[in-house]
Amino acid sequence: MFGEYSLGELTSIFVMQGFAGLILFSVFLLMALGLAIIFGQMGVINMAHGEFMILGAYVTWMCSTFFHGYLPALVPIYFFIAMILAFLVSGALGVAVEWLMIRRLYKRPLDTLLATWGLSLILQQFYRSVFGPREVGVELPQWMLGSLPVTDVIEIQINGLFVMALTTIITIAVAVMMYRSRWGMQVRAVVQNRVMAGAVGINTEKVDRYTFGIGCGIAGIAGSAFTMIGSTGPTAGQLYIVDTFLVVVFGGAASLAGTIASAFTISQAQSIMEFFLSGSIAKVLTLLAVVGILMLRPQGLFVLKVRR
Incomplete structure (x- = not known):
């Protein structure tokens, strides 16, 4: 597999695929941050999480179309406005879904899985009816286009650097919210002991609703990056x-x-293997490796230690 490439070519391939893997890592992480809040903190299996991401992507596309058509002078900054709107719209829908459906299904994981799977199908059909079945793409601002040359054969995409910077900022913000804010303290209290948290005055229903909304809002930002x-x-x-x-x-x-x-x-493994193998084979090998590791360590790579 490697024999047909020289050492210099292999180095360039690994660097380029490694950077492509970082872009994929950024999207995975933005998606996973929202899901980690919903699934990890609330125990809700949200099968419609991908549709919240696509809602953010459609909001970004609509902003792109609107600014290019009616406010061309603001096109260089429209993406920042689109990300804020994607967060608000996806988060608002998440709050509504939690209030209308999810709050009635806590501690019923199978029912929650089926309900959110049905919601994902409803949202897919809604997007198909409103935006059409064909795929759409955004027109990026000029400052996001192009690449930065690192060597004669290695170039780094500017929009990829922007996505990674955005992911870093969002990750730090989530860490601060979870471990340094009053809301994060309330979330962790509800996770550890819901009855005791309610006894000390925490509105557990409000915490659940905002937690679900923030997780869906982060998925909306992931949708903006996905575009x-x-x-x-x-x-x-x-x-x-x-x-x-x-x-x-x-x-x-x-x-x-x-x-x-x-x-x-996972992103680096998939990105590098996809170059030398087909995309489906790379995904299968990655999945087999993860399943094998989870058989040995079912709690995952990291596990929080909670005093019982």
Whole structure:
């Protein structure tokens, strides 16, 4: 497999695929952060998480169309506005879904899985009816286009650097919210002992609703980042939901560090193997490796130690 390449060519291939893997890692991590909050902290299996991501992607596409058509002077900054709107719209839908459906299904994982799977199908059909079945793509600002030459054969895409910077900022923000804010303290209290948290005055229903909404809002931001590396279609979210659950479970459902390490490992493995093998074979080998490790360590790479 490697014999037909020289050492210099292999080095360039690994660097380029490694950078492509970092872009995939960024999307995986943004998706997994929202899912880790919902699944890891609330225990809700949200099979519609990919559709919340695609909602953010469609919001970004609509912003792109609107700004290019009516406010061309603001095109260089429209992407920042689109990300904020994607977070708000996806988060608002998440809050509504939690209030209308999820709050009635806590501690019923199978019912929650089936209900959110049905919701994903409803949202897919809604996107198909409103936006059409064909895939759409955003027009990026000029400053995001092009690449930066590193060597004669290695170039780094500017939009990829932007996605990685965005992922770093969101990850730090989530860490601060979870471990340094009053909301994060309340979330962790509800996770550890819901009855005692309610007894000391925490509104557990409100915490659940906002937690679910924030997780869905982060998925919306992931959708904005997704528009830079792929086209948006009604069923595009389903292509990432399995990988995202894999990232969360492999890293440890309630561990932020585990989510980051898992997303990096899986994305890099897939990116490098896809160059030398087919995409399907790379995914199968990655899945087999993860399943094998989970058989030896079912709690994931990282596990939070809780005093009992």
